[in-house]
Amino acid sequence: MRNAKHFAKRIPDLEILFVETAYPEDQNVVNCTDFIKTEPLGDEVAHYGEFKIKRKLPLFKEIIDKVCEAVPEADYYIQTNADIIVMPHFYVLIYDMIKDGNESFCINKRIIPEDLKDMPLSLLYSVCGNKHSGHDCFVFPARLIPKFNLGDICMGTPWSETAMIANLVAYTKNFKVFKEAHATFHIGDRRIWRSVEYNDYRIHNTNEFARILRVLSNKNKDILKHETIQYLLDKLKIEVNNYKDDRYSKHCKYFIE
Secondary structure: OHHHHHHHHHOOOOOOOEEEOOOHHHOOOOOOOOEEEOOOOOOOHHHHOOOOOOOOOOEHHHHHHHHHHHOOOOOEEEEEOOOOEEOOOHHHHHHHHHHOOOOOEEEOOEEEOHHHOOOOHHHHHOOOOEEOOOOOEEEEEHHHHHHOOOOOOEOOOOOOOHHHHHHHHHHOOOOEEEOOOOOEEEEOOOOHHHOHHHHHHHHHHHHHHHHHHHHHHHHOHHHHHOHHHHHHHHHHHHHHHHHOOOOOOHHHHHHHO
16 A cells, blocks of 8 residues: 555645554554554444354444544545555556546455465566455545445445445446456455354345345436446345345345345
8 A cells, every 4th residue: 555655646636545443452453654543443233133153343334434534634535445455556546547537436356366475565466366256445435425325234244345336326427346457456365254154244234235225226216227236136136045044134035026
């Protein structure tokens, strides 16, 4: 991130601020003066459902709210997962995309082999890797945030970014997913969060996504025609039909029947 910020200094009207948010016990994990620290997170998904295995997972909406409170003057926000590495041209690319008329968008990461993890960063940059279908890097204008309905979606489990997609499709004219851009990458793809013992967290997020999408689509049916929403609805149908779990809500069934 520092490398990408340094690379972006060539654009005089581009200011980049790094912001981190965490629970009180985790606030010293990122001990770096480059980051603005928000007020500690206080909520967690355990307050909104029953889960067999206790995991202290934050709500997406609280993360967004804390960052906005810390840096209210921003014109645009970029949300990425903590384990995503950005390429040196990352911020310049985003700047150019916005200037080109892209109001909100997602940049899909690329996956490079885990056995390369000890290589110098400069060499990791040169590995093209393979494209990944997961959505984990969003760019959106600050003015949209008061409109957002992120429900009780939690991070750290499947379907965590789906509510963000639904809102960006609903409130911007041209939300896009850039699937081929070599702009971010992740080392390895173990997906430990897919363990069946955490299925209740997956179901919680799936239900929340379906509920939020139903609310948004009741205001504007056209969002259901968007390519990315159709992709997510196909995933929803496959998941509900495969797991056949009674805990899937009426909102999930609404989009399947």
